[in-house]
Amino acid sequence: MDGKNITRITMIHLIGFKTHQSIQGLMFTFLILIYCVTICGNLLIITLVSYSKSLHSPMYFFLSQLSLSDILIVTDILPNTLHAVLFEEAMMSFSDCITQLYFFAMPEALQCFLLTVMAYDRYLAICKPLHYTLIMSHRVCWITVITFWTLSMLIELILAFGISKLQFCGPNIIDHFFCDFHPLIKLSCSDATNVELEGALFAAVLVFIPFTVIIVSYIYIVITIFNIPSVTGRQKVFSTCSSHLTVVSIYYGTMVCVYLVPSREELWNIKKFLSLLYTAVTPLLNPMIYSLRNKDLKKVVRKLVILVLNLQVKKQ
Template identity: 65%
Template structure:
């Protein structure tokens, strides 16, 4: 068929999850609750880091930026998913909104990768190079690296969208997923996507694989340093300073690499959707919870704020 006779896609049907109608409202309520808790928990982290002088350190500065990234990721995916649960027919999204969702999803994923890498480097310096930590992890260095991370994330996402805009989309207009991801969108194109897939894969390797290598190398040095500490108590104390970050990294990259690196022929669509759900919905929820539960400094700040609020309340009455 001649390209001139092909109809350009304007609306996309997102099949999402096949949920029985009887439990649709319950599922909607659960995900709405997850979204509210995610936003509130991450805003709490940002507020605590800004409010307390004891949290004005590189580690917590990077953590607050990670919370911004988590809010962006959750907001890029969950509102549209919640709207889809309320649709009686197959949920639809305009092609322009689909590309917009892909853009902000890309920004949040790239920034999360880079920020987790910065956090691992921060832990490496704090544990392996403590005498040089203050000099190397200066206030200026933190701001420069964070601004660079966000700038690169926006540029990479812009590059992805530019590459996709060069393709022609003429059908089908059905995506068997709950949000607009790269691979499902490319499947809708009637153009040759070989070069585009190569470009996207190359960029993903640079911003996905290289950070993983840096994180692994950092933690190898950290583990070696921890084992050199003579006392068991000392080892536990040092390891506790990076255990939360290690859990978050494992959870985020474990699901992300499974979805994008495991061959599609080895995955069912339901498994792919479930794993995607873990890093797009549950990771932004769990990050602040993990850091809050396992971090004494954050718990102490929350305790002080709670005590001050109670004192003010009792003072009034």
């Protein structure tokens, strides 16, 4: 095909969710509630970790970064999704579509790294307690996080740049509620093999390798826990990593269902709702899981509530 005769598409049409009009209002309310609660919940985690000296540890430092990435994901995805639900479709420019993909994929990549280092943190705390403070120093934590942010940005920038160089000459309709990698690649009328290979390579780096590290870390953790003689001791040690294990299960479980299960036309609407789980529901659940299952966080919340109540009493 002669490149000079190709008319590049400039607008992307997102179909969103094909829902009955009777439940559009309900779904809109549900999503906006998720958005507000997610932002408030994750901001609360970041505030608590910054405010309380008792939470100035590597685990909570990485948790605050996880909360920041959750805020980026829902802010990138949900406003446009709300528009698509309300008006049954959404239009955006091609450049905006690429930008949305980048600011979705970048914090998702960051979360894979963060969940990995959080598993390693639990491994060190449980299996190598004498070396923990030496390895997980304040300086090492900051270097690790900066490295993860930089890697995530660069990897997704390379992918976004590769997609932007493809020819898109129509159609311009994506049967999804946001600009995801595979639905966007399907619109290309040029050879996208190299970009797809890049995507597969980065998926291996960002998903398979981190997940393997997490599994290996927990194998060692489980072995160490079973070597603890008392049942109370086992339960106490396991409780320190149960929140992280729950988040990992939800996060990787939904990702596997969306990206690794073969796509079928009749199952696409189900996969769209699964996509909604890890783009909207998982960021909502993360602060709840850590808050409800973590004694340290609950203590700080109680102290903060008592402080606010005392201030209100003094004002009166």
